[in-house]
Amino acid sequence: MQATITQVLFDLFFLFAAARLLGEISEALRQPAVVGELLAGVLVGPHVLGIVAGPEQELVVLDVIAELGVIILLFTVGLETSLSDLRRVGRAAIVVGTTGVILPFVGGTALMLTLHHTTSESLFMAAALVATSVGVTARVFRDLGSLGTTAAKVVLGAAVVDDVLAITVLALVAGLARGDLSEVTLAVTLLEEVAFLAFVVFAGPRLVRRLSDFAHLPIVPGSPFALAVLLTLGLAALSDVIGLASIIGAFLAGLIFELRREEIANQVEPVYEFLVPFFFAVTGTRLDPTVFANPRILGLATVVTVVAIVTKVAAGFLGTRRLGTRTAVTVGIAMVPRAEVGLIVAAFGLSLGVITAELYGVVLAMTVATTVITPPVLAAILNRGAAEAVGE
Amino acid sequence: MQATITQVLFDLFFLFAAARLLGEISEALRQPAVVGELLAGVLVGPHVLGIVAGPEQELVVLDVIAELGVIILLFTVGLETSLSDLRRVGRAAIVVGTTGVILPFVGGTALMLTLHHTTSESLFMAAALVATSVGVTARVFRDLGSLGTTAAKVVLGAAVVDDVLAITVLALVAGLARGDLSEVTLAVTLLEEVAFLAFVVFAGPRLVRRLSDFAHLPIVPGSPFALAVLLTLGLAALSDVIGLASIIGAFLAGLIFELRREEIANQVEPVYEFLVPFFFAVTGTRLDPTVFANPRILGLATVVTVVAIVTKVAAGFLGTRRLGTRTAVTVGIAMVPRAEVGLIVAAFGLSLGVITAELYGVVLAMTVATTVITPPVLAAILNRGAAEAVGE
Numbered sequence: 202m203q204a205t206i207t208q209v210l211f212d213l214f215f216l217f218a219a220a221r222l223l224g225e226i227s228e229a230l231r232q233p234a235v236v237g238e239l240l241a242g243v244l245v246g247p248h249v250l251g252i253v254a255g256p257e258q259e260l261v262v263l264d265v266i267a268e269l270g271v272i273i274l275l276f277t278v279g280l281e282t283s284l285s286d287l288r289r290v291g292r293a294a295i296v297v298g299t300t301g302v303i304l305p306f307v308g309g310t311a312l313m314l315t316l317h318h319t320t321s322e323s324l325f326m327a328a329a330l331v332a333t334s335v336g337v338t339a340r341v342f343r344d345l346g347s348l349g350t351t352a353a354k355v356v357l358g359a360a361v362v363d364d365v366l367a368i369t370v371l372a373l374v375a376g377l378a379r380g381d382l383s384e385v386t387l388a389v390t391l392l393e394e395v396a397f398l399a400f401v402v403f404a405g406p407r408l409v410r411r412l413s414d415f416a417h418l419p420i421v422p423g424s425p426f427a428l429a430v431l432l433t434l435g436l437a438a439l440s441d442v443i444g445l446a447s448i449i450g451a452f453l454a455g456l457i458f459e460l461r462r463e464e465i466a467n468q469v470e471p472v473y474e475f476l477v478p479f480f481f482a483v484t485g486t487r488l489d490p491t492v493f494a495n496p497r498i499l500g501l502a503t504v505v506t507v508v509a510i511v512t513k514v515a516a517g518f519l520g521t522r523r524l525g526t527r528t529a530v531t532v533g534i535a536m537v538p539r540a541e542v543g544l545i546v547a548a549f550g551l552s553l554g555v556i557t558a559e560l561y562g563v564v565l566a567m568t569v570a571t572t573v574i575t576p577p578v579l580a581a582i583l584n585r586g587a588a589e590a591v592g593e
Numbered sequence: 594m595q596a597t598i599t600q601v602l603f604d605l606f607f608l609f610a611a612a613r614l615l616g617e618i619s620e621a622l623r624q625p626a627v628v629g630e631l632l633a634g635v636l637v638g639p640h641v642l643g644i645v646a647g648p649e650q651e652l653v654v655l656d657v658i659a660e661l662g663v664i665i666l667l668f669t670v671g672l673e674t675s676l677s678d679l680r681r682v683g684r685a686a687i688v689v690g691t692t693g694v695i696l697p698f699v700g701g702t703a704l705m706l707t708l709h710h711t712t713s714e715s716l717f718m719a720a721a722l723v724a725t726s727v728g729v730t731a732r733v734f735r736d737l738g739s740l741g742t743t744a745a746k747v748v749l750g751a752a753v754v755d756d757v758l759a760i761t762v763l764a765l766v767a768g769l770a771r772g773d774l775s776e777v778t779l780a781v782t783l784l785e786e787v788a789f790l791a792f793v794v795f796a797g798p799r800l801v802r803r804l805s806d807f808a809h810l811p812i813v814p815g816s817p818f819a820l821a822v823l824l825t826l827g828l829a830a831l832s833d834v835i836g837l838a839s840i841i842g843a844f845l846a847g848l849i850f851e852l853r854r855e856e857i858a859n860q861v862e863p864v865y866e867f868l869v870p871f872f873f874a875v876t877g878t879r880l881d882p883t884v885f886a887n888p889r890i891l892g893l894a895t896v897v898t899v900v901a902i903v904t905k906v907a908a909g910f911l912g913t914r915r916l917g918t919r920t921a922v923t924v925g926i927a928m929v930p931r932a933e934v935g936l937i938v939a940a941f942g943l944s945l946g947v948i949t950a951e952l953y954g955v956v957l958a959m960t961v962a963t964t965v966i967t968p969p970v971l972a973a974i975l976n977r978g979a980a981e982a983v984g985e
Contacts, residue, residue, distance in 0.1 A: 205656075206656060206833070207830065210826060210830035213826050217823055221819050258653055261597055265654045266657075268602075426867075427613050430866075441598070447599075447602060471860040471862075472863050472864050474860075
């Protein structure tokens with residue numbers, strides 16, 4: 202126990218130091234800090250310098266701290282997003298979210314079947330391509346001050362839709378693979394998620410206002426902040442249990458928290474600065490550059506990644522082409538990163554014996570590639586179009 | 594992995610909710626919030642409601658988060674303490690720290706020998722009574738706005754001295770138990786620690802000022818805060834490796850960090866509010882009230898706890914009686930809580946086969962009792978003497 206704590210303290214020190222250093226270098230090179238933070242993780246991780254390299258118990262601790270980081274990130278993003286703004290782009294977000302699930306799923310299945318994989322293998326791999334992980338994108342938007350743009354709002358809305366559908370797709374393919382697919386289960390899954398979202402978005406603000414009556418009592422200074430922490434942890438945990446990503450719950454918490462928003466935003470800033478870099482650095486530690494030494498895996502990973510990118514960009518573009526080419530391209534690129542959900546699907550397929558360890562490696566490579574490629578590309582587009590796009 | 598993360602999110606939600614709720618109730622009853630936070634942990638812990646109850650992997654994660662909390666606490670306390678003030682009470686602090694190690698060690702050994710325990714058993718039990726854990730006390734001082742008092746300064750200085758000597762005592766008894774005691778090892782241990790402290794306290798401020806030159810470059814807003822995080826994590830980890838408690842390193846980090854102290858203090862406040870309650874709540878989860886159902890353990894635990902309390906109060910009193918009775922009593926009470934180091938000594942004795950599981954239980958009960966008893970007693974003294982004691 203004590204040994205783990207000591208080791209984790211050192212890990213956190215090196216991860217934070219490397220993340221800040223490479224983050225500043227990134228910014229000096231006109232890249233978002235997140236690029237440097239991801240590379241910092243690769244650098245101190247097990248495959249390059251080997252400073253942060255396990256054992257398992259230590260990695261679990263780091264994963265949880267990283268998770269707290271991305272939860273704080275999405276809470277902050279939610280806080281900086283207005284619910285009514287989000288409703289205004291609702292239609293575009295639903296189209297982007299839905300097409301963004303259908304295209305990668307169809308494209309992924311077609312690709313794998315063409316390469317002579319079995320049907321269940323193909324469906325599982327396709328399911329792993331479905332869910333966008335909005336953390337990286339949200340961070341880039343935030344770093345570049347673009348959270349107020351229409352593109353950012355569409356992306357955030359679409360990420361919620363996307364996550365609901367992705368979980369339904371997972372239930373679908375898991376049912377198919379186990380041979381116990383039932384329309385009832387699928388419908389229940391979908392209904393549960395939609396009911397959760399509807400409850401949070403409609404009843405949430407009222408509930409927060411009610412709770413605020415207590416928080417206004419001058420018992421303890423800073424109570425609204427404690428309330429925000431509670432709401433965030435609670436909704437993140439609930440989302441997670443219901444099958445949605447915990448970051449969706451954190452985002453919703455920020456979205457509906459209307460009590461002293463500005464004060465809370467200021468208070469959450471140092472927590473953000475302390476914890477968020479760990480998410481990206483820890484994500485970076487997972488990249489094993491040697492995976493790409495195996496030409497078979499490298500080849501398959503490349504095609505899968507290309508399909509993963511093209512289908513999401515196409516979906517984003519199709520859903521928002523009426524909003525102008527630049528916004529449409531921005532939304533498309535922003536939807537590209539995949540992470541946790543894709544890995545969970547692949548790990549689940551692995552545990553069911555539906556996909557091989559090699560295919561799991563391909564999914565891992567795809568999530569890392571999409572995560573690392575997106576920030577610089579998105580930053581380039583946002584920087585070039587800064588004048589047009591900022592629509593506050 | 595994912596299951597652990599989900600579970601930890603729920604644990605954190607319930608720990609934070611209970612800690613804040615009971616913390617506010619405590620304050621309404623004119624007790625420090627920390628009393629409620631400790632009880633919150635007992636309540637949601639494995640032995641009462643059983644909400645936070647393992648498995649092991651989950652508990653390790655919670656321990657690390659709790660550790661980050663107490664590190665932030667001691668960093669904040671260091672930030673609010675001035676190095677020159679501490680130097681001014683140096684003599685008193687050294688006397689309190691030294692007597693506070695000798696008296697419990699001698700008293701503990703005498704007690705155990707009288708109760709017919711073996712010499713190594715007695716020495717190990719006595720060693721477990723030595724180290725004060727300054728977290729609880731520092732929190733009470735801070736909650737009641739008494740960090741500026743002479744008593745608080747003596748206690749903080751004495752805690753550092755105490756920790757250095759406690760580790761030396763551990764090396765001593767471990768050497769005796771294993772039969773490989775060498776004066777050289779002891780001297781090296783002591784020298785290492787003193788050198789570390791001297792280096793940090795004398796070279797530290799200059800080093801921080803040098804680093805600040807970089808931080809003043811306007812590359813990234815908030816750089817001084819990042820620097821503070823790095824220094825804290827780094828010194829905490831180093832202290833831990835050298836054998837001192839990580840919180841001593843965190844305290845030193847706060848003490849020597851002289852760059853924009855006020856701004857940093859404001860920024861660390863929300864991080865404090867987010868993480869510190871977890872330390873006390875998680876500590877509370879360790880209390881198993883059923884231990885006290887065994888009359889043999891209960892009896893021994895009571896005598897040991899009484900000796901643990903009386904010897905520390907006496908040491909505090911002896912070292913500071915010239916500063917007035919109230920200050921002397923405050924210092925004495927403030928030095929009472931024991932925690933990690935005592936448990937580490939006991940666990941070490943258990944692993945060497947020197948002490949029994951039953952005696953380990955006694956040490957555990959003693960740490961919990963001293964931790965839970967101190968806050969209300971200390972608060973009562975501080976509140977009664979508020980007018981006299983606040984000496985800013």
